[in-house]
Amino acid sequence: MFLTYIGRELRRRRRQAIVVALGLALGIGLVVTVSAMAAGVRTAQAQVLHSLYAVGTDVTVTRPAKAGTGGPQRFGINPGDQSRQGQRFSRDRVFGTPSLAAMAAARVQSVASLPHVATASGGLSLEAIHLQGRFVRFQQGSSTGSGIAGSQPATRPSVPPINVAPYTIVGFDVTTPSVGAVNASQITAGRFFSAADANSAVAVVDQSYAKQKKLSVGSSVTIGGDSYTVIGIAAAPSGGSASDLYIPLAKAQKLTGMTGQVNRIYVKATSASQISAVKAEIQRILPKATVTTANDLASQVTGSLSSASSLAGHLGAWLSIVALVVAFAVASLLTLSAVGRRIREFGTLKALGWRSRRVVGQVMGEALVQGLIGGILGVGLGVGGAALVAHLSPTLTATVGGAASAASAAGPPGAVTVGGPVAQAMGSATHTVSVALGAPIHASILALAIGLAVAGGILAGSLGGWRAARLRPAEALRRVE
Numbered sequence: 001m002f003l004t005y006i007g008r009e010l011r012r013r014r015r016q017a018i019v020v021a022l023g024l025a026l027g028i029g030l031v032v033t034v035s036a037m038a039a040g041v042r043t044a045q046a047q048v049l050h051s052l053y054a055v056g057t058d059v060t061v062t063r064p065a066k067a068g069t070g071g072p073q074r075f076g077i078n079p080g081d082q083s084r085q086g087q088r089f090s091r092d093r094v095f096g097t098p099s100l101a102a103m104a105a106a107r108v109q110s111v112a113s114l115p116h117v118a119t120a121s122g123g124l125s126l127e128a129i130h131l132q133g134r135f136v137r138f139q140q141g142s143s144t145g146s147g148i149a150g151s152q153p154a155t156r157p158s159v160p161p162i163n164v165a166p167y168t169i170v171g172f173d174v175t176t177p178s179v180g181a182v183n184a185s186q187i188t189a190g191r192f193f194s195a196a197d198a199n200s201a202v203a204v205v206d207q208s209y210a211k212q213k214k215l216s217v218g219s220s221v222t223i224g225g226d227s228y229t230v231i232g233i234a235a236a237p238s239g240g241s242a243s244d245l246y247i248p249l250a251k252a253q254k255l256t257g258m259t260g261q262v263n264r265i266y267v268k269a270t271s272a273s274q275i276s277a278v279k280a281e282i283q284r285i286l287p288k289a290t291v292t293t294a295n296d297l298a299s300q301v302t303g304s305l306s307s308a309s310s311l312a313g314h315l316g317a318w319l320s321i322v323a324l325v326v327a328f329a330v331a332s333l334l335t336l337s338a339v340g341r342r343i344r345e346f347g348t349l350k351a352l353g354w355r356s357r358r359v360v361g362q363v364m365g366e367a368l369v370q371g372l373i374g375g376i377l378g379v380g381l382g383v384g385g386a387a388l389v390a391h392l393s394p395t396l397t398a399t400v401g402g403a404a405s406a407a408s409a410a411g412p413p414g415a416v417t418v419g420g421p422v423a424q425a426m427g428s429a430t431h432t433v434s435v436a437l438g439a440p441i442h443a444s445i446l447a448l449a450i451g452l453a454v455a456g457g458i459l460a461g462s463l464g465g466w467r468a469a470r471l472r473p474a475e476a477l478r479r480v481e
Contacts, residue, residue: 013338016334016338017366017370017373019334020330020331020334020335020367020370020374020460021370021371021373021374021377022374022377023326023327023330023331023334023374024327024328024331024370024371024374024375024377024378024453024456024457025374025375025377025378025380025381026323026327026378026381027323027324027326027327027328027378027452027456028324028327028374028375028377028378028379028381028382028449028452028453028456029377029378029379029380029381029382029384029385030320030323030382030385031320031323031324031378031382031448031449031452032378032379032381032382032383032385032386032441032445032446032448032449033381033382033385033386033389033439034320035320035382035445035448036382036385036386036389036439036440036441036445037386037389037439039439039440039442039445040389040390040438040439040440043438043440057179057180057266057267057268058267058268058269058272058275058278058293059266059267059269059275059278059279059282059291059292059293060264060265060266060267060291060292061103061107061111061264061265061267061282061286061289061290061291061292062100062101062263062264062265062289062290062292063100063101063102063103063263063286063288063289063290064099064100064101064290065098065099065100065101066101088132088133088134090130090131090132091130091131091132092128092129092130092131092222092223092224092225093128093129093131093224094126094127094128094169094223094224094255094256095126095127095128095256096124096125096126096127096256096258096263097125097126097127097263098127100125100263100264101263102258102261102262102263103261103262103263103265103289104260104261104262105122105260105261105262106260107122107262107265107286108120108121108122108173108262108265110285110286111265111267111282111285111286114278114281114282114285115281116269116270116271116274116277116278116281117267117268117269117270117278117281118268118269118270119176119178119179119267119268120176120179120265120266120267120268121173121176121179121180121265121266122173122249122262122264122265122266123170123171123172123173123180123181123249123262123263123264123265123266124170124171124249124252124253124256124258124261124262124263124264125168125169125170125171125243125263125264126168126169126170126171126252126255126256127166127167127168127169128166128167128168128169128223128224129164129165129166130163130164130165130166130167131162131163131164131165132162132163132165133162133163167209167244167245168243168244168245169223169243169244169245169246169247169252169255170182170243170245170246170247170252171247171248171249171250171251171252171253171262172193172204172246172247172248172249173249174193174194174195174197174198174248174249175195175198177192177193178268179266179267179268180266181242181243181246181264181266182204182234182242182243182246186234186235186236187204187232187233187234187235188207188233188234188235189216189217189232189233190204190217190230190231190232190233191231191232192204192232193231193232193246193248197231197248198248198249198250199248199250199251200248200251201226201227201228201229201247201251202228202229202230202231202247202248203221203223203228203229203230203231203245203246203247204230204231204232204233204234204245204246204247205221205230205232205233205234205244205245205246206233206234206235206236206242206243206244206245206246207233207234207235207236208236208242209244209245210230210233215230215233216230216233217230217231217232217233218230221245223245223247223255224255226255228245228247228251234246249262267282275293276293279291279293324452324456327374327456328455328456328459328460331367331370331371331374331456331457331459331460332459332460332463332464334460335363335367335460335461335463335464336463336464336467338464339363339464339467359465360465360466361465363461363464363465364457364458364461364462364464364465365461366461367457367458367460367461367464368454368457368458368461369457370457370460371453371454371455371456371457371458371460372450372453372454372457374453374456374457375449375450375452375453375454376453378449378453379446379449379450382441382445382449383441386439386440386441387439389439390438390439
């Protein structure tokens with residue numbers, strides 16, 4: 001009887017029911033679209049952070065280098081040596097990232113033993129320069145470089161042009177493959193490191209670097225004068241940056257003379273909810289270290305992705321709230337208006353024996369059905385809006401700033417040094433990632449939409465029921481509809 005009466009009344013007042021349902025549907029549809037867009041921005045941002053952070057890592061630990069450390073790299077080439085005129089030279093220099101200070105490898109175990117840490121792994125970020133050129137003599141009559149007229153012609157050999165090829169290396173702890181700068185899922189050819197490779201001269205090469213240098217599985221690559229066999233090719237994280245070469249940690253330490261040292265610690269927390277606790281624990285035992293989480297890195301992201309995130313998080317949220325308030329207000333006012341037009345009907349029902357709670361239940365039931373219809377229509381509108389956003393949205397960019405480059409300093413007389421621009425090329429302080437914006441529809445968004453629709457129906461029904469409950473049969477029957 002109750003449901004039958006609701007159905008009959010909604011059919012009899014279908015125009016009003018459609019208006020109320022559509023008003024709710026527009027508000028719900030906007031909420032679904034904005035929520036889907038916000039989810040897409042969060043997914044894109046997580047993709048960027050995953051690309052620029054580390055594989056399987058929740059926290060990274062580093063120590064900034066002391067002021068005045070670093071400086072130019074010396075290659076032991078003396079242009080003043082007359083015997084080298086016309087000779088070619090080739091030099092390699094491998095050194096730790098200038099912006100990072102070394103830490104004892106024992107710190108990794110200290111971090112791994114913390115209560116909320118699942119895994120910790122040490123790494124060594126290195127930078128390398130391959131220097132190649134030929135000693136030549138300036139032509140007679142050319143200036144010494146001072147640019148002053150009448151200066152004496154240069155007679156000593158010099159080293160222009162010099163081919164400087166910088167590349168990056170990461171020493172990877174093969175005993176903890178689940179966390180670090182690279183993992184097995186990125187391997188596109190060959191194989192990943194195994195525990196047996198701890199002291200082997202093997203390397204995993206980034207895909208773009210391998211293409212640039214025409215390397216493949218089985219090729220040999222020279223690092224610091226030693227030959228390494230390429231065992232795998234790794235794709236960079238989607239949209240992200242990667243090191244050019246990955247070698248076992250022990251070999252990286254030997255290359256730079258940093259035995260028993262690391263300059264990065266990669267940490268995996270026992271759960272996402274414990275990341276803040278892990279950060280606090282690490283800062284307690286390593287007070288001079290810089291402890292970075294993905295949230296910390298997110299604050300450094302700029303570019304159109306950051307703008308989209310702000311738009312979805314602030315303007316989108318307020319727009320959704322305003323739309324919901326308007327939709328709920330329209331539904332409530334229309335319900336109150338409908339109750340006002342049905343005073344005679346409700347008065348007659350009360351005179352026939354209906355109690356106030358039954359009249360209120362009737363009004364709320366009708367409003368709830370209208371809310372459910374509006375919710376279903378709103379979900380449809382929201383899904384369509386999300387699909388339109390995903391189809392029309394442009395590719396977004398995110399720029400993340402990092403540490404400063406190493407400082408340049410003058411070397412001893414006659415020594416060829418490299419600093420300044422090369423240091424900037426090696427320790428790039430900025431990286432830009434392009435990422436496509438989607439608008440995924442999750443079950444939680446649909447549940448939110450239906451919940452809001454039900455809430456709107458209950459609110460409208462409650463106000464309408466409150467007015468209906470105040471009616472007195474005698475007064476209602478005196479009024480003509």
